Amino acid sequence: MTRHLRPRRDGGMRSAVVDSWHRSASAGVRPDDATAPITLPEDALRDQREAHPLARVFPLLDDVLGHAARDCGAVMAVSDADGQLLWVCGTPTTLRKAEAIGFVEGSNWDERLAGTNAPGLALALDQPVSIVRDEHFRSAVQGWSCAAAPIHDPGTHALLGVLDITGGDQIVVPQTMAMIRAAARMAELELARDLLTRQTPAPAPAAPGTHLVLEGLGRTDALLTVEGAGGTPRTLRLSRRHSEILLLLASAPQGLSGDELAVLLYADEGGGSSTLRAELNRLRHLLGEDLLASRPYRLTAQVTGDWLTVEALLATGDLRAAMRAYGGPVLPRSTAPGVTRLRENLESQLRGALLRSCEADLMSQWTRSTWGADDYEMWQAQRRAVGAASPMLPLIDGQLARLDRELGV
Structure with missing residues (x-):
């Protein structure tokens, strides 16, 4: 059973969330999908964690934010830049609840695989975000709220991953977001200090x-x-x-x-x-x-x-x-x-x-832009790419009908 974009119960839906729903649907995520896919099996997860730069700051993040998450019945998670959860921490009771929606180590919460969620949206936008209950694309996740902030490499500014807190409604208060952003910034500063201590002197480059x-x-x-x-x-x-x-x-x-x-x-x-x-x-x-x-x-x-x-x-x-x-x-x-x-x-x-x-989510970005909204051929290609069961079909067919009328077809 599919559903379409709808407003939140308070009467509106934020534009960033609407965009994420479009990307999720275009990528083939189903609203009734129960869990997120596992893209890092146990042996690969271990190797990925050991090799990842965030392994050097995870103990700091757990100390600063992990204990607070456990105290309020939430979980703290750290993903890599592909949306794969490398660490998920919480009390045994909360972890069991999170397991029911696939929020476990090794699962992938990129919005193109898991639908709209805070870690996936933070990766897509490269900025701190929060997602409240029914803003999630998948029905199974709508009992949760989450907030996340990206972490960057201090040397290259490349996106390393995302720090996330997932729990109840208390997660999306301003104080929680401030704590997450501060912890992410602290991790970047620690990585910068680590980089300085590991660097060996080199000849000074030309000005x-x-x-x-x-x-x-x-x-x-x-x-x-x-x-x-x-x-x-x-x-x-x-x-x-x-x-x-x-x-x-x-x-x-x-x-x-x-x-x-x-x-x-x-x-x-x-x-x-x-x-x-x-x-x-x-x-x-x-x-x-x-x-x-x-x-x-x-x-x-x-x-x-x-x-x-x-x-x-x-x-x-x-x-x-x-x-x-x-x-x-x-x-x-x-x-x-x-x-x-x-x-x-x-x-x-x-x-x-x-x-x-044949990437439906990328085609959706084009057709939803001001310069691509009237691109008939792209709308047709997007329709072929999304598949017959996609919740995007009514929107795509409506746009094709509009263009037919305007073109006098």
């Missing part, structure tokens, strides 16, 4: 140069952060034209002549060389004399762009990470020919990979 971080996905005007060179990072909101110029130069590290840049910037012949030179002079004044070279025009610093990151992830075949990094079309309101080409090429690559993937 880092300036690094430009450019964000243009889903933005009318790009954001530019200038880092490094011993100074405090500064973030600038660029004008529309300066956004276009920097995106084009970042995408052409070998540089562009004035004529080439003009062709890529101006849709007609109205953009004269004097207008372009004036824009480049203003941009040079904004960035600093040493960051924008001429003959050809090029950026002299290392550049990172969010659209370049998506391209790189697609090139490695990591579609899921590419979707997480894709914040929308490149400068969606720009009509500059070069930017339009960048935007269309990236969208075509990502969309094509999605259509080939």
Whole structure:
């Protein structure tokens, strides 16, 4: 028996929870699934725990938070970055209750496998979250409430896993979330201290140069952060034209002549060389004399762009990470020919990979976005991918019917 998205008893459902329900349903989770799958059998669990960086701080977490969880009839759990529970601690009575919903060591609570829950949502959003009773996607879990916070590697900032407390309604009070966040932060500080003590002296690297971080996905005007060179990072909101110029130069590290840049910037012949030179002079004044070279025009610093990151992830075949990094079309309101080409090429690559993937939850992310809501072919592909028993079918069929009406089919 299936059910569909419905409001909580208090009359509303948070948007983050609605999004998670969509991802859960699209991934094939059934609301009547009794337990979460075991993805780490006992022998593999032991090896995974011993090798995992969080093993160094688990005793601290248990001491700081585990005892408090036991005292209030809850369980404390620590997962890895894939959602697999490496440690689950509580009183024997509470652990038996948690076992009934599959909340045990070695089980996987990624929302694509276990439905909406705090550890899975904290992993998906990379931020602290709480889930109250009927916000859980699976009926079996709706007698529980939970709160979780991510833990990051202090050296690389990579997500290591999640710290979670699961129990009754007392879990989702502000004080509990504050304790969980503080414990996660304490674990990161302990990992940082451990890293410092284990590091051996190495030759000092050359002084880092300036690094430009450019964000243009889903933005009318790009954001530019200038880092490094011993100074405090500064973030600038660029004008529309300066956004276009920097995106084009970042995408052409070998540089562009004035004529080439003009062709890529101006849709007609109205953009004269004097207008372009004036824009480049203003941009040079904004960035600093040493960051924008001429003959050809090029950026002299290392550049990172969010659209370049998506391209790189697609090139490695990591579609899921590419979707997480894709914040929308490149400068969606720009009509500059070069930017339009960048935007269309990236969208075509990502969309094509999605259509080939048969990953229903990723297709759902696309069709629920402003840029993908009217993508008829993607809705059709998503319908094929979810299967005949999916609770997503009424939503998908409704959207296809809407598009049929609008297209006059």
